[in-house]
Amino acid sequence: MPETSAMADLQDVVVVGAGQAGFQAAASLRDNGFAGRISLIGDEPGLPYQRPPLSKAYLTGATDRVALNLRPESFFTQAAIDLRTGQRVMFIDRARKCIRLSNETTLPYDHLVLATGARNRTLDLPGADLDGVLQLRSAGDADALRNRLPDIKRIAIIGAGFIGLELAALASSMGIAVTILEASTRPMSRALSETMSRFFLEAHQATGVRFVFDAVVTRIRDHQGRAIAVDTADGQTHPADLVLVGVGVVPNVELAADAGLAVANGIVVDAHLATADPSISAIGDCAAYPQPFAGGERRRIESVQNAVDHARCLAARLTGKPQPYRAVPWFWSDQGPFKLQIAGLPAPHDHHVVRGDPSSSAFSVFCFRDGRLAGVESVNKAADHMIARRLLSSGAALSPDEAANQTFDLKARATGSLAA
Ligand SMILES: Cc1cc2nc3c(=O)[nH]c(=O)nc-3n(C[C@H](O)[C@H](O)[C@H](O)COP(=O)(O)OP(=O)(O)OC[C@H]3O[C@@H](n4cnc5c(N)ncnc54)[C@H](O)[C@@H]3O)c2cc1C
Known part of the structure; x- marks a missing residue:
């Protein structure tokens, strides 16, 4: 159990990383009545913003940059959150309990x-740094992609993960020929389960x-x-005017590691999200914590829900x-007309069953x-998803x-009115 008595004396909370988790930590501290100083430091320019629209409405132009912002500037002023963006935290001095910023200031x-979130994994192969090879993590990345999409005829997407597939749906709806490697x-x-993978495979293939x-x-x-093209080891060449690399992320752990904190595919924290140093915690995409829905195994989860909770x-x-962290993980992905929602952690599983009819595209x-x-994957079935969470x-x-x-x-079972 972390030191709660000392917590009452907190005056200065410094949050490194002004993304979804960092923003929420600052906002929730104020919501909970914390009256001390809060500094929120992020190395990206501009106000803290949400990433999910970057592979969805933002790319089509349906959402503008302002709509991405988690709150307007006035929120930070009114909540007395000292927001410093465009500045990087370079060093943690644990002995003196202070950090050093890229502009040489020191904050206690x-x-x-x-x-600190995560960054995209990059490819280490010839041509990976060419003009026309893009990735998608930040608003800047999305702007680059958004500018180029209207002028291209063919895109190669490396990686069939959520972001690659969201982009595939969007590009094909714009008349762009899509190849996914x-x-x-x-x-x-x-x-995902094989059944759900197959559904999405066929749905994307049906659009070309x-x-x-x-x-x-x-x-x-x-x-x-x-x-102009991507080569694969089987001797094939896949022509493309643009290449998107979507091969997963690596957590930003270097700051913690340099400060002597344990890292293992993420910054190692306990069930209270505390590191071994009682004055330092880690949250969001960068934190590896004992996940109750994975039998207590240490996991790192990349989702808005995880960052916020x-x-x-x-x-x-x-x-x-203080309460140990035990929120049910959930996630969503929008791919063309299909809203995929996931509750729990379906993978790995040893058995799965289908409820509803996949041919109706709602199951x-x-x-x-x-x-x-262990988990429930739903397509266009929001009610199943909500019951699954319960x-x-x-x-x-x-x-x-x-x-x-x-x-x-299912609902009666979830609420306890129907016994097992
Ligand atoms: C294109 C895209 C689409 C997504 N879609 C979905 C979705 O549909 N549903 C869903 O649940 N999740 C989605 N996600 C994932 C979700 O956005 C992330 O899980 C969430 O943003 C994690 O929040 P975070 O604050 O932990 O990390 P981040 O949002 O990555 O924020 C961390 C911030 O810290 C900054 N930082 C790092 N090191 C330093 C330093 N030393 N000094 C200062 N600043 C630093 C980083 O630059 C970054 O701004 C998507 C992600 C992307 C990229």
Whole structure:
């Protein structure tokens, strides 16, 4: 259990990283009545913003930059949050309890929150740094992509993860020919059941998206410095005017590691999101924590829900109401007309059943691990998703037969009015 008595004396909280988690930590501290100083430091320019629209409405122009902002500037002034953006935290001096910024200023802290997020994994192969090879993490990346999309005819997307597939749906709706090069054997294979992968594979193929699985990218070809095609190890060349690399992220742990904190695919924290140093916590995409829905295994989760709920959990602890983190993970992805929602952690699972009819494009897949519900994947079935979150948070027992039976009242089981 972290030191709660000392928490009452906190005066200076410094948050490193002004993304979803960092912003929420600052806002929730004030919501919980914290009256001390809060500094929120981010190395990106501008106000803290949300990333999900970057691969969705923002790329089409349906959402503008201002709409991405999590709050207007006045919010930070009124909440007395000292927001410093465009500045990087370079160093943590744990002995003196202060940090040093890129502009050489030093800030003291009583408690330091690391919300440094993650950055895109890059490819280490010839042509990876050519003009026309893009990635998508920041608003700046999205601007570059948005500017180029109207002028291209063919795009190659390396990686069939959520971001690659969201972009594929969008590009194909703009009349762009899409080729997806994926190293594994199916889309979104790390996160989803085979049934759900197949549904999305067929849905994207129906709009003309071309998939190449078991693809080992060896090189990106250029003409006068500009990307024109992607080569794969099987000897194929895939022509493209633009290449998007979407091969996952790596957590930003260097600051923590340099300060002597433990890192293991993320900054290592306990169930209260505290590092081994009681004055430093880590939250959001950068934090590796014991995940109750993975049997307590240390996990790092990349989602808005995780960032927001981590921040709230931490703010509660810093204001004297500590609770171990145990929020149900959930996530969404919009791909063309399909809204995919995931509750819990479906992967890995040993058994799954389908509830509803995939041919109606509105159904759910219930995934079981060791006889217990592990996660639920829903397409255009918001009601199933919401019930799944309740089932998982209550821990109510559910059998695969009950899940597959459409007349079985899931809600009654979730609320406890129908016993197992
Ligand atoms: C294109 C895209 C689409 C997405 N879509 C979805 C979706 O549909 N649903 C969903 O649930 N999730 C989605 N996500 C994931 C979600 O946005 C992330 O999980 C969430 O942003 C994590 O928040 P975070 O604050 O932990 O990290 P981030 O948002 O990455 O913020 C961390 C910030 O810290 C800054 N930073 C790092 N080091 C330093 C330093 N030393 N000094 C100062 N600043 C520093 C970083 O530059 C960054 O601004 C998407 C992500 C992307 C990129």
